[in-house]
Amino acid sequence: EAQVTQNPRYLITVTGKKLTVTCSQNMNHEYMSWYRQDPGLGLRQIYYSMNVEVTDKGDVPEGYKVSRKEKRNFPLILESPSPNQTSLYFCASSVWDRAGEQYFGPGTRLTVT
Amino acid sequence: QKEVEQNSGPLSVPEGAIASLNCTYSDRGSQSFFWYRQYSGKSPELIMFIYSNGDKEDGRFTAQLNKASQYVSLLIRDSQPSDSATYLCAVIGSSNTGKLIFGQGTTLQVKP
DSSP: OOOEEEEOSEEEEOTTOOEEEEEEESSOOSEEEEEEEETTTEEEEEEEEEETTEEEEOSOOTTOEEOOSSSSBOOEEESSOOGGGOEEEEEEEEOTTOTTSOEEOOOEEEEEO | OOSEEOOOOOEEEETTSOEEEEEEESOTTOOEEEEEEEOTTSOOEEEEEEOSSEEEEETTEEEEEETTTTEEEEEESSOOGGGOEEEEEEEEOSSOTTOEEEOOOEEEEEEO
16 A cells, blocks of 8 residues: 555654654655644645755754655654644655655654653 | 735535635746645645646546636535545745645535
């Protein structure tokens, strides 16, 4: 089954404790992206990657890091999480030249206390 | 001015009616336009995309694009209660083909 998977699905952590949210896709997609979704602010792009070893900032990259060492994986790293990073996070992927036609993962709900 | 704007709603229509969802965008050079549907507690899923001026139909859904007015809309004919969801308009702008910009979404309620 074609899918984007994220882990963990739910996470409660404390301020400053480094964490990684994994994202993996099995569709051989070149393009992958991370979003956060907040009430009243909608979906905002954090980082995206057009291919392996190629990443670029979205609209809200501050406080996040990403890496793209393999085509299928695109982890999101919060090196020192803060409460304002409490949000619902989505990973998505697509074919490289159809970046708007994205398949979304199930989401990760993160709470930072 | 927000790059992609939608009325947050809720938009309430009776079952069987036509639901009309609207979206405006600020980047005149935008080329690609998308509609995603998001059920409560779920992830967004792509339902329509349109690249050229005019209408594009897929089943009960019609996407309409007017680049001169910087306006894109989604019509849902014969609305069903199962269409109740938040509809997200998204645009890829002229300067960056990798950056998908979403509106805040319009919540649609279809009442039986």
